[in-house]
Amino acid sequence: MKRQYRVVVAKPGLDGHDRGAKTITRALRDHGFEVIYTGLHQTPEQIAETALQEDADAVGLSLLSGAHNTLFPRVVAELHDRDLDDVLVFGGGVIPDADARALRDQGIAEIFQPGASLRGISDWLENALDARD
Numbered sequence: 001m002k003r004q005y006r007v008v009v010a011k012p013g014l015d016g017h018d019r020g021a022k023t024i025t026r027a028l029r030d031h032g033f034e035v036i037y038t039g040l041h042q043t044p045e046q047i048a049e050t051a052l053q054e055d056a057d058a059v060g061l062s063l064l065s066g067a068h069n070t071l072f073p074r075v076v077a078e079l080h081d082r083d084l085d086d087v088l089v090f091g092g093g094v095i096p097d098a099d100a101r102a103l104r105d106q107g108i109a110e111i112f113q114p115g116a117s118l119r120g121i122s123d124w125l126e127n128a129l130d131a132r133d
Contacts, residue, residue: 001031001032001126001129001130002129002130002133003133004032004033004034005033005034005057005058005125005126005129006033006034006035006036006054006055006056006057006058007028007033007034007035007036007056007057007058007059007060007125008035008036008037008038008047008050008051008054008056008058008059008060009021009024009025009028009035009036009037009038009059009060009062010037010038010042010046010047010050010059010060010061010062010075011038011039011040011041011042011061011062011063012042012043012044012047012061012063012067012071012072012074012075013041013042013063013065013067013071014041014065014067015040015062015063015064015065015067016040016041017064018039018040018062020062020064020092020093021037021060021062022037023118024060024062024092024118024121025037027118027119027121027122028060028121028122028125031119031122031123031125031126032126033122033125033126036050036054036056038050044071044074044075044077044078045078047059047061047075047078048075048078048079048081048082048084049078049082051079051082051084051087052082052084056087057087057088057129057132058087058088058089058090058125058128058129059075059079059087059088059089059090060089060090060091060092060125061075061089061090061091061092061108062091062092062093063091063092063093063095064093064094066094068091068093068095068099068103069099069102069103072089072091072103072106072108073103073106073107073108075089076089076106076107076108086132088109088125088128088129088132089107089108089109090108090109090110090111090112090124090125090128091103091108091110091111091112092111092112092113092116092121093113094113094114095111095113099111100113109128110124110128
């Protein structure tokens with residue numbers, strides 16, 4: 001890792017299941033990232049504002065409610081409104097392949113589905129951020 005990157009992990013919307021978000025938060029921290037977990041029930045505006053205030057390099061979104069097609073692009077739009085187009089956005093959850101492709105087309109760098117390895121996610125994020133630096 002070229003430097004210690006700052007990553008905001010967030011749970012947008014009304015989804016109350018945070019086990020996955022907590023698991024990825026710990027995995028990223030153990031890999032060497034500085035991680036800020038926002039907790040449950042965050043609005044896209046709150047997530048973008050946290051990314052701004054924390055000078056985040058990346059934002060990881062976790063969602064199981066099925067609202068990914070609405071909420072993930074709204075987070076990207078809120079980041080754009082704050083001139084944070086350089087913040088890498090990735091997501092995870094139970095997201096169908098077709099939706100994952102559409103989300104990538106809308107600015108989400110990667111979507112991780114159930115069964116993705118924590119090491120694989122951490123390595124991907126490190127490589128993606130190193131390539132940008």
